[in-house]
Amino acid sequence: MSTAESRFPAVRYGARLRRAAELGAVAGLDALLITPGPDLRYLIGSRAESFERLTCLVIPTDGSTAAVVVPRLELASLNESAVTELALPVRDWVDGQDPYAIVAEFVPAGGKVAVADAMPALHLVPLAATFDHVPVLATPVIRDLRMIKDSDEIEALRRAGAAIDRVHARMGEWLRPGRTEAQVAADITAAIIAEGHTEAAFVIVGSGPHGADPHHEVSDRVITTGDIVVIDIGGPVEPGYNSDSTRTYSIGEPDSAAAEKIALLEAAQQAAVDAVKPGARAEDIDAAARDLLAAEGLAEAFVHRTGHGIGLSVHEEPYIVGGNTEPLRAGMAFSIEPGIYFRGEWGARIEDIVIVTDDGCESVNRRPHGLTVLPG
Structure with missing residues (x-):
């Protein structure tokens, strides 16, 4: 190196x-x-x-x-x-x-x-x-x-975002019925490095009921047709700046009720992205996602903050959470990742890293946000 x-x-x-x-x-x-x-x-x-x-x-x-x-x-x-x-x-x-x-x-x-x-x-x-x-x-x-990233840091975050997008684009190679979460995670780990990261900082493969645990990692559970699967992955690219992106997948056609809820989650994530601009408070971004989900009866299913800063650390300031009145400034970089979780059944999360610009924000992740249906 x-x-x-x-x-x-x-x-x-x-x-x-x-x-x-x-x-x-x-x-x-x-x-x-x-x-x-x-x-x-x-x-x-x-x-x-x-x-x-x-x-x-x-x-x-x-x-x-x-x-x-x-x-x-x-x-x-x-x-x-x-x-x-x-x-x-x-x-x-x-x-x-x-x-x-x-x-x-x-x-x-x-x-x-x-x-x-x-x-x-x-x-x-x-x-x-x-x-x-x-x-x-x-x-x-x-x-x-x-908290305020300079142009070199922003370029590193863009490279990290593009690298993790390439891994999500390949998910159909590994995520299929009959394989365990651990087997899928091993393939994802290798791909994270192959696509430009120095290591895999974390790999979450939450299938079926395991997706209802936001910090589940992997297990020997066998993935089956009909599962909703949360894939949350990331790692650093040189010189040490991290990616972090979550997408939700369905193995075969999803249950219609689950698909409707995930569509609402997608709308909530987009509402939070749309709320990002200099001068907005960190808690405003959290509220944009949370209020939409609450209006649809999903308040109790959203159990964590909407986001966290990212850079040399996967989690750093600013934290996008209720009560944080920190005003956003151009150059701040953080995740926007609302999720919904139904214990014993399934969960879903959608996550992008965004960088605050002079008049809004730039997302470094470009993969589709909706529920991705893979062959069952």
Whole structure:
């Protein structure tokens, strides 16, 4: 894998670091401490993993250069990051040294620090002792950066959406009577990678009554004629941006009552998509889908939020749920995925990823939304 594939140009990460420092200063912080996870990958393109030895990006908010504290034996973890091109100072350490004290060298005495929400407690506790206060979360700062996708991120999400669409387009190759959910899932997993993802992050094959469980994964249940099947699949494409798309299938001609309900679900999903525009609140999008289903007597069948943000994480902010008054802004990316579930019988869900534009939204998924009938 080339560096060009594994991350964006270094200038993009430099801009993110500067903006993170600016927002941190506005929040009254003296430094942001970012350990391995999605935030670190967002800020410097690093795929470093979290171990018992501390790796930490220190972002002072006074305008001085960010620095990386890393175990000497983990220096190679920075090779694919933008650290070298950005000329960030790197302080490596060996067993026997105190890495938390090294981090403190980059922060003003008595400074207020914030930490990534993915920081393990085994690092948070010693950092709290070193700084003599419990750090706050950097989430309010980082979320404002990560929620608004730049042009490179949007293009990655488009590629991810097209790749997962190609997998759904092939569903008739695998989804048929006599096969188990697990067998179908194995074929889908291979196709997710073959169509351009680096891995399959998740594969849900919910057939018949299993479709009534929104987070069912797979089982040895044999798919039969007449089943309604929920297929929810996704994974990352380089440099780490995720797809997530759900479609509902019928094995043979569906029961007419089920088909009518799924048509209503399709209308609810479209109503939510149509409601997306800058200035609308996240809860407005949820209400657009939920109100339509409620008007048709299906309120109790819709048991989860309408959507979630997506990017380097499959689930991130903004969350499209009642009570979230966050105004939508151009560049936000999230799922719109209402579902209806009838315990012990069947379920259905329709999901696209959309990106907020200046006057509405763009869907990165283009497959048909209605119930797809496959041979039974």
